[in-house]
Amino acid sequence: MDLSIIIVNYGTYELTKQTVISVEDTVKTIDYEIIIVDNDSPDDSFELLNNDFKDDKKIQLIQNSNNDGFAIANNIGIRQSKGDYVLLLNSDVVVKENTIEECLDYLESHKEIGCLGCKVMLPDGQLDKACRRSFPTFTVSFYRMTGLSKIFPNSPRFNRYNMSYLDDSKVYPVDCVVGAFMLMPRKVLDECGLLDESYFMYGEDIELCYNTKQLGYEVYYYGKSEIIHYKGASGKNKRLLYEFHNSMEIFYNKHYKQSDNVLINIFTYMGIWTLYYLKLIRLKLS
DSSP: OOEEEEEEESSOHHHHHHHHHHHHHHOOSSOEEEEEEEEOOSSSHHHHHHHHSTTOTTEEEEEESSOOOHHHHHHHHHHHOOOSEEEEEOTTEEEOTTHHHHHHHHHHTOTTEEEEEEEEEOTTSOBOGGGSBOOOOHHHHHHHHTTHHHHSTTOTTTTTTTOTTSOTTSEEEESBOOTTEEEEEHHHHHHHTSSOTTOSSSSHHHHHHHHHHHTTOEEEEEEEEEEEEOTTTTOOOHHHHHHHHHHHHHHHHHHTTTTSOHHHHHHHHHHHHHHHHHHHHHHHHO
């Protein structure tokens, strides 16, 4: 089998169904399977999806009775999959015509690439800036948190995180791509040890890209093909806000804490959790 597509569902029945249909409508020339892992949805989306696709031999549904996180759910699907390549696909995306096939063709012909992402557009027509990023080192994060990246959006120095100075429609190496669309050879994914399950949600995509590059493979942004991302469809709440900032701390502790000095460590933790509490106050007031 050429490709396994892993989709994690959490209470997003209509969007997950739309994602699956967009895959089936646009992928015509490769042998693929879709594995949907329901992460203990609080609604009846698993039953509805199972009823919708019960006769579709390309689709397998798995019910995970414990919501232990997005990374764990993806790993459950990956371990059940059979494809030579694996695509991690969010449940809130629409795949455009030829996107998956073009990305797979490019990956197959460039063996130095261990992870490939595509152009990710938001419903309003804007680029989802997370689709091509640099690793969040202290310097990169400092420029972003202080607003210098917004003041100088076309600066390779000050806007290294979102890399807005690069052409959205070109192909080039980056540090990381977004988990909404991550295409990888199975052998590279296996070498990485799958997704790091210490992340509940957020950060596991950056970690996977980091580990891919540590193994000597390239991470590429493929801007010639695109998806639409209905970002944040699973909801925004206090728990997700916490997990987003906690993932920053996990990544920093894993990769930068030991090499940075104590003062930078202190500034980093203060920055992460100050932002968390400011956003928490804003959330409560909204």
